[in-house]
Amino acid sequence: MQLSHELPDYAFTLRSADGQHARVNDRTLTASFILSPQQLTEHWSVSDSSALTPEDLAPLIALQPEVILLGTGDRQVFPPAAVMAACLRQGVGLEVMTNAAAARTFNVLAGESRRVVAGFLLAPR
Numbered sequence: 541m542q543l544s545h546e547l548p549d550y551a552f553t554l555r556s557a558d559g560q561h562a563r564v565n566d567r568t569l570t571a572s573f574i575l576s577p578q579q580l581t582e583h584w585s586v587s588d589s590s591a592l593t594p595e596d597l598a599p600l601i602a603l604q605p606e607v608i609l610l611g612t613g614d615r616q617v618f619p620p621a622a623v624m625a626a627c628l629r630q631g632v633g634l635e636v637m638t639n640a641a642a643a644r645t646f647n648v649l650a651g652e653s654r655r656v657v658a659g660f661l662l663a664p665r
Contacts, residue, residue: 550577550578550650551577551578551579552564552565552575552576552577552578552579552580552650553565553647553650554575554643554646554647554658555643556640556643557611557639557640557642557643557660558613558614558639558640559613559614559615559639559662559663560662560663561662562639562643562660562662564580569582569660569662570662571583571584571662571664572584572585572586572587572659572660572661572662573659573660573662574599574600574603574657574658574659574660575646575657575658575659575660576603576605576656576657576658577650577656579603581599584599584659584660586659586661587661587662587663587664588661589610589612589613589617589618589619589636589661590617590619590620592610592619592620592623593620593622593623594622594623594625594626596623597623597626597627597659600657600659601626601627601630601632603657604655605632605655605656605657606632606633606654606655606656607632607633607634607635607649607654607655607656607657608627608632608633608634608635608656608657608658608659609635609637609642609645609646609649609656609657609658609659610634610635610636610637610642610658610659610661611637611638611639611641611642611643611658611659611660611661612636612637612638612639612661613638613639613661613662613663614638614639615638616636616637616638616641617636618636619636639660639661639662642658642660643660646658
């Protein structure tokens, strides 16, 4: 059997994530951030899903995704209905899940060359 090593065609891989840290490539992040397969935006000013506003999603929507993954920490916490509606108006799917689930999903979708953007909420220490 011949094995071949394929290198991903994207720059960022999420190695792990929980409610307080995330590991992107070889970096450990401790503040909320936005991630696409080609771009990392550190220090996203959001830390609470229940206080999320449609304006908070503007930097994610600007990356023109087909789907946004919202990692809400150790627990799945849905944002206000206005946030969900803002995504629907833009024709963008919004999936809300724990950070660990969002990390796994991000890597699968990025590996499929999907236009995915993820926002990860990390609780300040």
